[in-house]
Amino acid sequence: MDWDKLRIFHAVADAGSLTHAGDKLNLSQSAVSRQIRALEESLGAILFHRHARGLILTEQGELLFDATRSMSKRLEAAAARIRDSEEEVFGELRVTTTTGFGTLWLAPRLPKLYEKYPNLKVDLMLEERVLDLPMREADVAIRMKEPSQADLIRKKLMNVQMRLYASRDYLDREGEPEDIADISEHRLISQNTRSAQVAAGALLTQHLMTFNPRSLLTVNNYFGVLQAVLNNLGIGVLPDYLAQDFPAMVRVLPDIESAPVPTFLAYPEELRHSQRIAAFRDFIQDEVMAHRKQLRELEQV
Numbered sequence: 001m002d003w004d005k006l007r008i009f010h011a012v013a014d015a016g017s018l019t020h021a022g023d024k025l026n027l028s029q030s031a032v033s034r035q036i037r038a039l040e041e042s043l044g045a046i047l048f049h050r051h052a053r054g055l056i057l058t059e060q061g062e063l064l065f066d067a068t069r070s071m072s073k074r075l076e077a078a079a080a081r082i083r084d085s086e087e088e089v090f091g092e093l094r095v096t097t098t099t100g101f102g103t104l105w106l107a108p109r110l111p112k113l114y115e116k117y118p119n120l121k122v123d124l125m126l127e128e129r130v131l132d133l134p135m136r137e138a139d140v141a142i143r144m145k146e147p148s149q150a151d152l153i154r155k156k157l158m159n160v161q162m163r164l165y166a167s168r169d170y171l172d173r174e175g176e177p178e179d180i181a182d183i184s185e186h187r188l189i190s191q192n193t194r195s196a197q198v199a200a201g202a203l204l205t206q207h208l209m210t211f212n213p214r215s216l217l218t219v220n221n222y223f224g225v226l227q228a229v230l231n232n233l234g235i236g237v238l239p240d241y242l243a244q245d246f247p248a249m250v251r252v253l254p255d256i257e258s259a260p261v262p263t264f265l266a267y268p269e270e271l272r273h274s275q276r277i278a279a280f281r282d283f284i285q286d287e288v289m290a291h292r293k294q295l296r297e298l299e300q301v
Contacts, residue, residue, distance in 0.1 A: 016079040073136035090119035100222030161262035187234030188213035200258035
């Protein structure tokens with residue numbers, strides 16, 4: 001199969017237009033059209049339905065586009081590896097993690113990474129959906145469970161536990177609970193149990209709900225829960241990695257916490273020798289070690 005024709009087909013399928021694909025490829029619309037017709041003839045199949053608003057892939061076209069999209073991502077990965085210098089760390093690094101961890105723990109620490117590697121470009125993708133690393137949706141992930149795919153390099157970073165926190169002003173005003181049953185006298189702030197979150201956090205929240213909190217505020221991410229706690233609204237269910245960076249919060253009912261949530265760093269096998277990946281991995285491991293040490297010190301106070 002002609003690689004050049006496949007390249008042109010991929011551009012047309014991606015753009016949905018002969019004209020837009022031609023602009024991208026620096027080819028005339030007629031030249032692009034000829035290459036698509038030639039590819040269709042060689043395959044004995046129609047790849048596009050043509051109509052006034054553009055082009056729509058046929059079933060056969062969708063199959064071919066899936067293949068060229070996979071090839072394109074693999075080629076991007078190979079190009080990234082080739083561009084990686086053995087002595088310098090530069091270029092784009094696409095990092096995916098959850099909204100809470102990325103916003104509240106990772107992003108505040110990135111200045112240290114940029115100080116060391118000023119030519120690195122980090123694309124931070126924060127969402128609860130698990131992106132496909134082998135398919136190059138991201139280069140490296142920090143996930144709140146062990147990745148299941150076999151073709152990933154993974155390293156456990158730490159355990160995270162959900163605990164109860166409140167501001168000192170709130171506790172001075174409303175009193176500090178001495179027993180879990182005292183939750184009935186307070187406003188509970190948590191992620192909505194129907195929102196995407198780790199199971200351990202949802203189970204702890206469901207357990208606390210059985211004690212009939214006086215009032216309830218639910219948010220669909222931990223950033224919102226944190227802001228509510230810092231603004232004296234109630235007792236929040238939050239990950240313990242926040243205790244280090246938000247000393248204004250006071251831990252409440254220290255014997256109440258979720259099961260440990262293992263947190264992993266993962267990246268594709270094919271990026272094993274990437275200098276960008278190595279730099280980010282070492283940075284994260286150093287920050288996690290410092291975080292663990294400070295968390296232990298806080299617990300001993």
